[in-house]
Amino acid sequence: MLTTVLVVVIYSAASYAFATLNFPGKKWLYRLFLVLLFVPGVVTLLPVVLLESKMDILGTHWGLILPGVNGSAPLAILMLTNSFNAVPGELREAARMDGAGELRIFTRIYLPLTRPALITIALLTAIPTWNEYQLARISLNDPSRYTLPIALQQLQSSNVVQYNSLMAAALIMVIPVIILFLCAQRYFVNGLVGAVKG
Numbered sequence: 677m678l679t680t681v682l683v684v685v686i687y688s689a690a691s692y693a694f695a696t697l698n699f700p701g702k703k704w705l706y707r708l709f710l711v712l713l714f715v716p717g718v719v720t721l722l723p724v725v726l727l728e729s730k731m732d733i734l735g736t737h738w739g740l741i742l743p744g745v746n747g748s749a750p751l752a753i754l755m756l757t758n759s760f761n762a763v764p765g766e767l768r769e770a771a772r773m774d775g776a777g778e779l780r781i782f783t784r785i786y787l788p789l790t791r792p793a794l795i796t797i798a799l800l801t802a803i804p805t806w807n808e809y810q811l812a813r814i815s816l817n818d819p820s821r822y823t824l825p826i827a828l829q830q831l832q833s834s835n836v837v838q839y840n841s842l843m844a845a846a847l848i849m850v851i852p853v854i855i856l857f858l859c860a861q862r863y864f865v866n867g868l869v870g871a872v873k874g
Contacts, residue, residue: 679744680802683752684794686745691756692782696768706757712750718810720747725814739815740808740823748801759793760786795863803853824849 693699694706724743728734733742763786771781787794809825816822822830828849831842 677802679741679748679805680798682741682745683748683801684798687749687752687797688756688787688790688794689782691753691760692786694753694757695760695763696765696786697778706753709750709753713754717747721811721814724811728815734815735817735821737821740812743811744801744805744808748797751800752797755793755797756790759790763789792863795860799857799860802856806849806853 694702720743725734728739728743733739767785767789768781771785776784807825808823809829812823812826813829816826819830824845828842828845831838831845
């Protein structure tokens with residue numbers, strides 16, 4: 677949940693800057709984010725673990741949250757920047773003439789108009805975060821901090837697999853994802869279409 681909130685807050689602000697503001701190195705920084713789309717997450721696994729070990733957050737939930745936020749950056753920047761670019765510039769100019777600052781324009785005009793893209797990014801962050809296994813398996817050693825996928829794997833790897841418990845746990849893990857997607861399905865489709873058009 678916290679990963680999703682941080683991704684939406686941080687990268688919506690960054691995308692607004694890419695879409696509307698002019699600053700040195702803007703094009704190169706944006707292109708860097710686009711290039712990062714082609715870097716597989718597995719390639720960064722070892723450097724992330726080593727960095728977390730030096731920062732003393734390996735084995736904590738922050739050690740899972742921060743890489744999740746960082747890993748969502750390229751797609752979030754791409755989709756949200758395209759959505760913000762689709763907002764007519766006249767709205768921003770009119771708000772500026774009325775005396776609105778950048779923060780007010782961002783929160784009162786851009787965020788409401790790009791709600792489908794924001795919800796799409798939230799879904800595309802929440803579902804993989806909920807199902808994250810690889811980094812959690814490597815970094816978490818304390819059973820009290822295990823995430824649901826690791827707990828499910830522990831049930832499966834016990835000496836005598838109790839399939840009724842395993843299936844019940846799998847169902848409990850899948851139900852929130854299904855409910856979340858069904859509730860936000862309309863926004864998800866609109867967000868994908870809007871981000872591609874923009």
